[in-house]
Amino acid sequence: MSPSESPEPEIDLGPPCPECGEPWLRPTNLPGRYRCVYCLSRFELTSVCPDCGEHSTIVRMASTSIITCNNCGGSMLHRL
Numbered sequence: 001m002s003p004s005e006s007p008e009p010e011i012d013l014g015p016p017c018p019e020c021g022e023p024w025l026r027p028t029n030l031p032g033r034y035r036c037v038y039c040l041s042r043f044e045l046t047s048v049c050p051d052c053g054e055h056s057t058i059v060r061m062a063s064t065s066i067i068t069c070n071n072c073g074g075s076m077l078h079r080l
Contacts, residue, residue, distance in 0.1 A: 014026060017041060018041075018075040018077050018079070019036060019041040020039040020041070022036065022039065024036050024037040024038040025037075025043075028042075032045040033045070033080075042079070042080040043077035043078060043080060044078050044080055045077060045078075046076055046078045047076075049072060049074055049076055050075070050078065051069065051072050051075075052071050052072040052074065054069055054071035054072065056070060056076060
């Protein structure tokens with residue numbers, strides 16, 4: 001493969017927004033709260049998955065909060 005044919009690396013823009021699907025979900029200054037920069041929807045991290053009902057521990061102060069359900073892979077975010 002020549003240098004001109006090198007594949008471009010994937011750019012991670014962040015997690016996808018549960019509302020619009022665009023990769024612009026960002027944490028706000030409030031722990032456990034997120035806002036989509038694209039559609040401006042606001043979300044709160046919940047302890048119970050809305051899809052399967054599985055309970056999960058919330059680590060709101062961590063910079064790497066888990067926003068997907070460990071059981072079903074659904075979003076742990078609730079729209080405000």
